[in-house]
Amino acid sequence: MPPFVWKPLKFFGLGNERWLKEAIKVVHDFADKKVRDRRKILGNLSNQSDLLSRLIESENKQGQNRHFPGNFLRDFCASFILASRDTMSVALAWFFWLIHKTPQVENKSLGEIYEILCHPKCRTHDDHITVFTEEGLKKMVYLQVALSESLRFYPLVPVELKQVLENDVLPDGTRLKKGAQVFNFLFSMVCMESIWGKDCLEFKPERWIKDGTFVSANQFKYPIFNAGPRRCLGKNFSYTQMKMVAVSVLLRYSVKGVEGHSVVPKLTTTLYMKNGLMVTVRPRLVNNA
Numbered sequence: 557m558p559p560f561v562w563k564p565l566k567f568f569g570l571g572n573e574r575w576l577k578e579a580i581k582v583v584h585d586f587a588d589k590k591v592r593d594r595r596k597i598l599g600n601l602s603n604q605s606d607l608l609s610r611l612i613e614s615e616n617k618q619g620q621n622r623h624f625p626g627n628f629l630r631d632f633c634a635s636f637i638l639a640s641r642d643t644m645s646v647a648l649a650w651f652f653w654l655i656h657k658t659p660q661v662e663n664k665s666l667g668e669i670y671e672i673l674c675h676p677k678c679r680t681h682d683d684h685i686t687v688f689t690e691e692g693l694k695k696m697v698y699l700q701v702a703l704s705e706s707l708r709f710y711p712l713v714p715v716e717l718k719q720v721l722e723n724d725v726l727p728d729g730t731r732l733k734k735g736a737q738v739f740n741f742l743f744s745m746v747c748m749e750s751i752w753g754k755d756c757l758e759f760k761p762e763r764w765i766k767d768g769t770f771v772s773a774n775q776f777k778y779p780i781f782n783a784g785p786r787r788c789l790g791k792n793f794s795y796t797q798m799k800m801v802a803v804s805v806l807l808r809y810s811v812k813g814v815e816g817h818s819v820v821p822k823l824t825t826t827l828y829m830k831n832g833l834m835v836t837v838r839p840r841l842v843n844n845a
C-alpha cells in the first residue's frame with residue numbers, strides 16, 4: 557500500500573491501519589503480561605529455563621535492580637514470538653505433509669532415529685521411555701537434510717522485500733536507484749533449474765548429501781533464513797526444536813494426510829497452508845524400536 561494511502565488511514569485510525577493498531581495492542585498486552593508474570597516470580601527464576609528469565613535475572617545482578625530501558629523486554633518477547641512461533645509450526649506442518657507424500661523419506665528418517673535411539677544410553681532403566689540427547693539429535697543427519705529439503709520446497713518466508721539505501725549495481729549489471737524496492741521471490745527459486753538442477757521440483761533430501769555427509773548450501777543460494785548480516789538468529793535453535801518435535805512424533809505416531817483434503821500454500825509473509833493440514837494419527841509401537 558503506498559504511503560499516501562496508509563499515512564492518512566493511520567492518522568485518522570481507519571481501515572487496515574485501525575485493524576493493525578488493534579492487533580499490535582493484542583501482541584503488546586500479551587508480551588507485557590509475560591514480562592510482568594516473570595518479574596513476580598523474581599528470586600525463583602533459576603527454575604525457569606527460558607531466555608526472558610535470564611534477562612530479568614541479569615537486571616538484578618548484584619542487587620543493582622536496573623531495568624532494561626523502555627519497552628525492551630516487551631519488544632524482545634514480541635519479536636521472538638513473531639519470529640519463531642508460526643515459522644516453527646508451519647515448517648513442521650509442511651514437513652509432515654511432504655513425508656506423507658514420500659513414504660521412503662519417512663522410512664529412512666525413522667530408520668536413522670531407531671538406529672540412534674536404540675543405543676543403551678537412550679533407554680530408561682525400565683526400557684519404557686526413549687529419551688534423546690542433544691548429541692543424539694546432532695547425529696540425525698538424514699532428518700536434518702529432510703527438514704532442509706522441506707524448507708527449500710516450501711520456504712517459510714516466501715517473499716523478501718529489501719529497500720535500496722544508495723544507488724547500486726547488482727553483480728549481473730542491473731542498476732538500482734536509491735529508494736528502489738527489490739522483491740526476492742524465494743518461492744519461485746525452488747522451480748529454477750539454474751539454481752537446483754533438473755530435479756528441482758522433486759522433494760529429494762539426498763541432494764544435500766555428498767559422500768555420506770551433509771553439505772550445506774551457500775546462504776545466497778538457499779536464503780531461507782535470509783542471507784548476509786541480518787540472517788535469522790534462530791536458525792540452529794529451529795533445527796534443534798524441529799528435530800525434537802519430529803522425532804517425538806515420528807517415533808510414536810504415523811501421521812497421514814486426510815484423503816481429499818486440499819493442501820495448498822497461502823502466500824503471505826509466512827507460507828501458511830491455505831486450508832490447514834488435516835491428518836489421521838495412528839500410534840506406533842515405540843518399544844519395538
Ligand code: HEM
Binds near residue numbers: 635716793
Ligand atoms: C524454520 C524456522 C525459521 C525460519 C525459516 C526463519 C527465517 C527467518 C528470515 C527469512 C529472517 C529474515 C527476515 C527479514 O529480515 O526479512 C529471520 C529473522 C530473524 N529470525 Fe528467524 N526463522 C525461523 C525461526 C526462528 C526462530 C525459532 C527464532 C527465535 C528463536 C528466530 C529469530 C529470528 C530473529 C531474531 C530474526 C531477526 C534477525 C535480524 O534482523 O537481525 N527465527 N528469520
